[in-house]
Amino acid sequence: MYIPWHFVSFGLLVSLLGRTVAAPVSSVSSGDSERSSSPGSPLADFPILPYKKGDIVGVRPSEYEDRPPKEISIHPGVVIGGPSHEGKYSVAMMSKKLPGNPPQADIRHFHPAANVYGNVALSPAKEARPKAMKPWKSDKTGETAIPVSRQGVEAIKDAMVPHQDWRAPTPPPRPVKQKQKGKQKGGGSRKYPNPPQNNLVHPPNPHNPQNAHGSIHGGHPGPLSSTATPSGGPQQTPPLTDYALSIRCSYAP
DSSP: OOOOHHHHHHHHHHHHHHHHHSSSHHHHHHHHHHHTTTTTOOOOOOOOOOOOOOOOEEEOOGOOOOSSTTTOEHHHHHHHEEOOTTTOEEEEESSSSSTOOSSEGGGGGTOOEEEOOSSSOSSOEEEEEGGGGEEOOOOTTTOOOOOOOOOHHHHHHHHHHGTTTOOOOOOOOOOOOOTTOOOOOOOOSSOOOOOOGGGGGOOTTTGGGGGGTTTTTSSSOOOOEEOTTTTSSSEOOOOOOOOHHHHHHHHOO
16 A cells, blocks of 8 residues: 655654653753762752751851851751742751851750750851751761751740841951062062172282272372373373382382
């Protein structure tokens, strides 16, 4: 039976479209998820999970600090609000030594749990995105921390009210390196100037009584002798050299 070629082409096109539509859309997203959440990557995001008030979570310090310490990768905190319209949660941070030394209280006043310890900050809560948060687990047992009760969360929020205007102190500015003075540009620059030539010392000549305090070139020579010139005027002649003086002395009568 003869089948027109355009029906065959249309059938192949429909089958190809059906396979494309039926392909799982999670294959691409799962690859992106593995790549973004790989443990070896410093920028890997945590899995986005829904959190409730009272959950104890770990938050990356880079989420709320400008210059977090490199040796600390995560800080615990208590979710006390959120999510906001931007998807952020309000977290009351906890630590044995809170940055900036804010007003704080022992977490056991609000949450008498055996697997949670440290101080909770009573300063304004930090806003954190869910991709920078993850459930907090005990270092010893690996179990997820027990959430704070509703009454405990309200007690923390009430304790924060008197300190709502607290702000962290401004860190001191970094020292500015001053440029060294005296540097000159160019390849022929000298760091130290050449010594002047008049500082060179010449030993005295014992055969020249007129120059007992220095050489002819470096000391103070005697008066110049004068001879008559053809024009009748005196002509100044330079003093005799050391060698000429020695010859004169040897042939003197």
